[in-house]
Every structure is written in C-alpha cells, then in structure tokens.
Amino acid sequence: MQVPRWVLIPTTVGAAFIVLPLVAMAARVDWGSFFSLISSDSSRTALWLSLRTSAVSTVLCVLLGVPMALVLARTRFRGQTLVRSFVLLPLVLPPVVGGIALLYTFGRKGLLGETVDVLGLQIAFSTTAVVIAQTFVALPFMVVSLEGALRTAGERYEVVAATLGARPTTVLRRVTLPLVLPGLAAGAVLSFARALGEFGATITFAGSLEGVTRTLPLEIYLQREVDPDAAVALSLVLVVVAVLVIGLVRGTRSSAL
Amino acid sequence: MSLHLEATIADRDVDVNFDVANGETVAILGPNGAGKSSVLAAIAGILRPETGRATLGDDVLFGDGIWKPAHLRGTALLSQDALLFPHLDVTENVAFGPRSAGRSRAESRSAATHWLSEVDASELADLKPSQLSGGQAQRIGVARALAAEPKLLLLDEPMAALDITVVPAMRQMIKRVLMDRTAIIVTHDALDAALLADRVIVMDRGRIVEQGATKDVLARPRSAFGARIAGLNLMSGVAEDGGVRTPDGSHVEGLCAEPIGDAETAVAVFSPSAVSVYLEPPSGSPRNVFEATVTELEPIGAQVRVRTAEVSADITVAAVADLKLMPGTRVYLSVKASEVSIYA
Numbered sequence: 001m002q003v004p005r006w007v008l009i010p011t012t013v014g015a016a017f018i019v020l021p022l023v024a025m026a027a028r029v030d031w032g033s034f035f036s037l038i039s040s041d042s043s044r045t046a047l048w049l050s051l052r053t054s055a056v057s058t059v060l061c062v063l064l065g066v067p068m069a070l071v072l073a074r075t076r077f078r079g080q081t082l083v084r085s086f087v088l089l090p091l092v093l094p095p096v097v098g099g100i101a102l103l104y105t106f107g108r109k110g111l112l113g114e115t116v117d118v119l120g121l122q123i124a125f126s127t128t129a130v131v132i133a134q135t136f137v138a139l140p141f142m143v144v145s146l147e148g149a150l151r152t153a154g155e156r157y158e159v160v161a162a163t164l165g166a167r168p169t170t171v172l173r174r175v176t177l178p179l180v181l182p183g184l185a186a187g188a189v190l191s192f193a194r195a196l197g198e199f200g201a202t203i204t205f206a207g208s209l210e211g212v213t214r215t216l217p218l219e220i221y222l223q224r225e226v227d228p229d230a231a232v233a234l235s236l237v238l239v240v241v242a243v244l245v246i247g248l249v250r251g252t253r254s255s256a257l
Numbered sequence: 258m259s260l261h262l263e264a265t266i267a268d269r270d271v272d273v274n275f276d277v278a279n280g281e282t283v284a285i286l287g288p289n290g291a292g293k294s295s296v297l298a299a300i301a302g303i304l305r306p307e308t309g310r311a312t313l314g315d316d317v318l319f320g321d322g323i324w325k326p327a328h329l330r331g332t333a334l335l336s337q338d339a340l341l342f343p344h345l346d347v348t349e350n351v352a353f354g355p356r357s358a359g360r361s362r363a364e365s366r367s368a369a370t371h372w373l374s375e376v377d378a379s380e381l382a383d384l385k386p387s388q389l390s391g392g393q394a395q396r397i398g399v400a401r402a403l404a405a406e407p408k409l410l411l412l413d414e415p416m417a418a419l420d421i422t423v424v425p426a427m428r429q430m431i432k433r434v435l436m437d438r439t440a441i442i443v444t445h446d447a448l449d450a451a452l453l454a455d456r457v458i459v460m461d462r463g464r465i466v467e468q469g470a471t472k473d474v475l476a477r478p479r480s481a482f483g484a485r486i487a488g489l490n491l492m493s494g495v496a497e498d499g500g501v502r503t504p505d506g507s508h509v510e511g512l513c514a515e516p517i518g519d520a521e522t523a524v525a526v527f528s529p530s531a532v533s534v535y536l537e538p539p540s541g542s543p544r545n546v547f548e549a550t551v552t553e554l555e556p557i558g559a560q561v562r563v564r565t566a567e568v569s570a571d572i573t574v575a576a577v578a579d580l581k582l583m584p585g586t587r588v589y590l591s592v593k594a595s596e597v598s599i600y601a
Contacts, residue, residue: 156340162327163301163334164405166357171328174353178344 022239029236030229037233045211046219047237053127053215054195057134061191064135065142066184070172072143073150091140098136099204106132106205129206130213134195141190149183150176186249193245197238258331258408258439262300263320264309269295271306271463277409282440284454284471286447292463293443294336297411300441301334302327313409328357333407337418339398341386347373347397348382354405372400376430392423396430403434410440416449425598428452429515432600447489448526451475452600489526490568490592496523501599509545511597524600531596532570534563535589536580544591551586565590 030037037043072084090098104110107124108117116123123129157179161171177184199217206213208222216234223231263274271292277283285293298304300311300318302325310320317323318330333354341350351369352362360368373379376396386394395415402410415431416424432453435442442453450457450471457474459467467474475489494503496517500510501524509525517523533539538546549565554577556562561577563570568590582588 156338157342159303159327160334160340161342161353161357163303163330163332163411164354164357164401165328165331165333166353167328170357174356175342179342 025232025235025239028232030233033229034233034236037227037230038237040230042210042214042219043216043223043230043234046214046216046234049127049130049211049214050196050216053130053134054192056131057138057195058188058192060131060135061139061142061195062184062188065139065146065187065191066177068139069143069146069150070176073147074155087143088140090137091144095137095198095200095202096204099133099201099206102129102133102136102201102205124205125207125209125213127206127212130202130215133201133205134198137198137201138191138194141194142187145187145190146180146183149180149186152183153179189245189248193242196241258314260300260311260313260409260439260441262296262309262311264296264299264306264311266292266295266299266304266463267307269463271295271299273460273463273465275458275465275468277439277441279439280437281456282435282438282442282454283456283458284450285441285443285458285460286445286450287460288445290462291460293460294413296460297334297413297441297443300330300409301332301411302330303334331406331408332411333402333405334411334413335395335398335402335415336413337415339386339391339394341389341394341397341401343386345386346382347378347384347386347389350386350397351401351404353401358405368404369400372404373397375403375434376400390420390423392419392427395419395427399431399434408439410435410438412440412442414443414445416444416446425600426515429600447475448598451489451491451526452524489528490532491524491526492567493522493524495519496521496599499599501525507545507547509597509599510594511545511599512595513599517599525597526600527592527597529562529569529571530560532568532590532592534570534572534576534580534582535591536587538589539591544593545597547590549588549590551582551584551588553584554582563588568592 068087072080072087103124105112106116106129107113108122121128123132153176157175158171161175162168166174197217198215199221202213202215203218208214208218214222216238220231220234220238223234259279260277262276265272269292273292273296275283285296287293295304299306302318305324306319311318313331316325316330318325318332341347342353345353348366348369351372352365355365355368356362370379370382373382376399378393378396378400381389381393381397386397389397399415412431416427419427428449435453442449444450454471457468457471458465459474472491475491492501492503492507492509494501494509496502496519497508498519499513499517500508502508511525511527547568549568551563551565553564554561555564556574557571559574560571561574563572563577563582565588570590580586580588
C-alpha cells in the first residue's frame with residue numbers, strides 16, 4: 001500500500017510523545033552519583049524483592065497459564081467466549097480495583113480469608129500478597145500469548161502424533177510444547193515484565209513494608225517525595241529492564257517456526 | 258488384522274460400508290470431495306462419524322457406544338504432507354512411535370534405524386526435516402508410520418504433493434512395504450491402484466459407487482469416475498533388456514523407474530491416449546507395435562476407445578471413420594517407448 005504522506009506528521013508526533021519523556025528523564029539523571037543512588041540499601045532491598053517476587057509470579061503464570069491456554073485453544077465448550085473474556089479482565093481492569101478485589105478475597109475478612117486463617121497463613125500485607133497481586137495482573141499476558149501461539153501452530157502435528165500412538169500427555173510434552181516454545185517464552189517474558197512493573201494492586205493489597213512488600217515501583221514512588229534524584233535513577237533501571245524485555249520478546253518471536 | 262467399517266458422516270454427506278481383509282491393500286479412488294479422506298479420518302479416530310460401527314480385528318474402534326481414541330487404535334495415518342515434527346531430527350521422528358509405545362530410547366533408535374533402511378533413507382538419519390526435499394520427507398513419513406507398527410496403515414494420497422520425477426521410485430518403495438500388510442491407500446491415480454492395491458473401492462459424492470478386484474474395476478469400470486481413470490494398458494511378463502517380454506512373445510520397450518534384473522516379473526503401463534492405430538505396420542521412429550483385432554468400439558466423451566484383446570487406444574471419431582474401424586478389423590497398435598512406464 002502507498003501510505004499518504006500526511007500520515008508521517010501524526011506518526012512523528014506519536015513517536016516523539018513516547019520517546020521525549022524517556023529522554024527528559026535520562027537528562028535529569030545525576031550520572032555522577034548514579035551508581036550510589038541505585039545501590040542504596042533501600043533501593044537494593046526493593047530491587048531484590050521485585051526480582052524475587054516477579055520470578056515466582058512468572059513461574060505461577062506458566063503453571064496456571066499453560067493449561068488455561070491449552071483449554072482455550074484446543075477445546076470447545078459452552079460459555080468459552082465468556083471464560084476468555086474473564087481471563088482477559090485483569091488486562092483492562094484498573095490495578096487498584098484488582099487490589100481491592102484481592103483484598104476481599106484473601107484478606108482477613110475476605111471470602112477465603114477464614115480458610116486461609118485456619119491454615120495459619122496471613123496473606124494480606126505479606127510478600128505472598130505481592131506475588132498474588134503480580135500473578136493476578138500478569139496471567140492474562142501468558143494466556144493470550146500462548147493461546148495465539150497454539151492457534152498458529154495448529155493441531156496437525158498433534159493429530160499425527162496421536163495416530164502414531166502417543167497419549168495426550170506425551171503429545172503435549174513431546175510435540176505441542178516444543179512447537180510453541182517461542183510463544184511460551186514470549187509469554188513468560190511479558191508476564192515477568194508486567195509483574196516487575198506492578199504498582200496499583202500491590203500497594204492496595206500488599207501495602208508498602210520495606211523488605212516485605214515494597215517493590216521497586218513502590219520504592220520509586222516513595223523516593224520521589226524524599227529524593228527525586230534516586231527516583232529518577234531507579235526509574236532508568238526499570239526502563240533498561242523494559243528495553244531488554246522487548247529485545248528478548250522480539251528475539252524469541254523471530255526465531256519462531 | 259481385518260477391518261470392518263460402516264459409517265455416516267453427516268456434514269460431509271458420507272455413507273460407506275466396506276471391509277478390508279487381513280493382509281489386503283485396498284485403494285479408495287474418487288474425485289476431489291468424494292469423501293475419501295473423511296473415511297480415513299473416521300478410521301484413524303480424527304473425525305467422529307454420526308452413526309456406524311468399525312472393528313479392527315477384535316477391537317471396536319467406534320460404535321456400540323464406544324469411541325476408542327486415536328492413540329489406542331493402531332492405525333497410523335500418512336497424508337500428502339509428511340508433517341514430520343520440525344523440532345526433531347529424522348531418527349527422532351521415526352523413533353517417535355516406538356517411544357510413545359513405551360519402548361526404551363535405545364530400542365526406539367534401533368527400530369528407527371531399521372525402518373530408515375527399509376525406505377532407503379539411512380543416509381538422512383541425522384538431518385532435520387527442514388533440510389529434506391518433499392520426496393525425502395515423505396519417505397521418512399512412511400518409515401515413521403511403519404515404525405509405530407500399525408495394525409492398519411492408512412495412506413492419504415501419499416504421492417499427490419510430490420514432484421513427478423520422484424513418484425515412480427516412491428511408488429516402488431510403497432509397493433515393497435505394503436507387501437502382506439493391511440492397508441488402505443486413498444489416491445486419484447489409477448496407476449497407484451493398479452500397482453499397489455489388491456482391491457479398489459470407487460467413491461463419488463460420499464458413496465461407494467463401485468468396488469472389486471483391481472484388475473476387474475480397471476478393465477471394466479462401471480462408474481463414470483472409474484471409466485475416466487481406468488483403461489490403463491497393463492502388459493505383464495518378465496523383464497528383458499530393460500523392457501517387458503509378455504507371455505505371447507511381444508517385447509515392450511519403456512522407461513524403468515528403477516533398474517530391474519532380467520527374468521524378474523515386470524509390468525509395462527501406458528495410457529490408451531498414447532496409443533496410435535494403423536491399418537498397415539507403421540515405419541519410422543522406434544516404437545512398440547502390436548498386431549491385434551478390434552473387439553469393441555466404445556465412445557468416451559469426444560473420443561472412441563478402441564479395444565482389442567490386450568491393448569486399448571483412445572482416438573478421435575474422425576480417425577475411426579477414416580480407418581473404417583469396426584469389430585473384427587485387423588490393426589497395428591503403436592506406442593512410443595517414452596510413453597511406457599515399466600515397473601517391477
């Protein structure tokens with residue numbers, strides 16, 4: 001298609017709109033003390049907590065998301081469209097609302113609160129709550145990415161594998177998953193990124209206790225009041241992580257079969 | 258292992274009922290959309306017929322309230338696209354069946370090596386599917402299906418997507434592996450049926466319109482599709498100097514797909530449209546010439562099929578009038594060696 005020339009104007013404006021804030025932030029970084037700013041005790045604690053919880057959330061997204069994507073892509077049942085819409089809900093829901101919903105589910109007075117209490121667990125305002133909040137918002141990325149990969153891969157190889165005598169579990173392990181591995185990897189990377197950036201649901205459901213629930217985004221938000229230079233430096237760290245994530249996803253996509 | 262099948266598949270408008278005896282190879286012929294592939298899919302457990310019943314040996318595949326899933330049926334299916342698993346190498350692909358059956362890694366690999374040599378593809382063992390040509394991939398597909406030790410082998414137009422230059426050798430290989438094996442091959446090529454099958458089933462619009470021993474159906478087709486594809490001239494005898502010596506002493510020259518040793522049984526195949534009819538012995542370029550007596554003249558579309566005891570020719574109505582042909586006329590039938598295929 002021949003693109004009309006005038007579309008270059010809004011395109012340029014749009015691109016500038018995305019890039020300028022990053023440039024503006026990078027320009028505000030106090031490079032001289034950059035490393036001391038991002039390696040303060042509270043920063044390192046927050047970064048370490050973020051990486052740990054995001055990693056656990058990503059594993060949970062894989063464990064829950066792979067079966068969900070399989071059921072959505074490979075079976076047909078009544079109400080499937082409805083189920084798919086609900087799975088996607090956390091994607092469009094304001095994270096704060098998600099946090100409140102989680103609070104009334106796992107909180108002390110929540111729906112499952114008493115059950116959880118009996119088990120001797122206190123979920124709200126703990127590191128577990130951080131992981132739950134992150135998994136809640138990141139899971140749709142895993143499901144959507146993998147369901148797309150499964151539909152693209154099609155069922156032809158799975159059918160052949162079955163006629164060769166492979167049980168459904170063998171087909172899943174030896175044919176389906178290896179074929180959608182790039183989609184699975186992309187989903188995992190996107191889930192990790194979403195978990196790492198999670199703020200609203202976390203602060204609502206898990207609070208902001210240093211070393212327990214104060215992840216990097218929460219730390220940045222607090223530092224902005226007391227030490228704007230540290231906030232900017234830490235923000236830049238997250239930008240770098242985001243860029244790496246995009247690179248990883250593009251890498252896995254382009255090596256897709 | 259004998260197969261009995263009766264099935265209706267509503268959304269493809271298929272309604273069939275047939276048997277395959279133990280050790281028999283049956284060819285299902287028919288135009289596109291006749292429902293041939295749906296029948297194979299129903300046997301393999303990929304498609305669920307509305308009604309019907311199928312048994313393979315003593316096993317009920319479906320019917321009587323039973324639905325045996327594909328992986329428990331022992332019916333390996335090979336389609337026109339080999340569909341080799343792209344993430345596994347050739348040996349791993351062929352070893353897939355044995356591995357799935359619970360055999361050890363070493364046993365499965367040695368089974369794969371055996372079946373690769375059966376399809377003359379041992380040298381491809383370490384390649385990835387993306388490195389194979391279409392013909393090579395289909396050979397591996399055959400080996401992979403056989404390695405699963407199916408009770409019934411289902412071949413769905415296995416040569417339809419191949420380059421015509423590799424088809425003769427592929428057909429020869431399939432002929433070899435189908436020996437004494439219970440199999441169904443779907444094809445639209447009469448030559449496949451003639452060379453590979455003991456029995457032919459002709460399907461049209463979801464129904465079986467004709468079935469019988471291959472040579473009967475091809476010699477005297479009763480269905481419209483049968484007539485269109487059949488009528489191939491088949492002259493069998495023993496191999497001699499790269500040609501075929503028939504029992505009545507004629508020597509037929511042709512092109513061999515694979516070298517054939519002298520005195521082996523061989524068959525020469527050619528289409529009636531490649532045959533010319535003369536009243537005097539023709540001279541000129543080297544040709545196969547057979548002297549014969551016209552037994553029948555049969556209009557087929559715009560042409561006339563001239564039948565003699567052994568060889569048929571398709572010529573125009575004008576040519577029939579010109580030569581004043583009628584049953585009893587002595588004629589010389591001629592066909593170029595390049596139009597004749599010779600198979601072991």
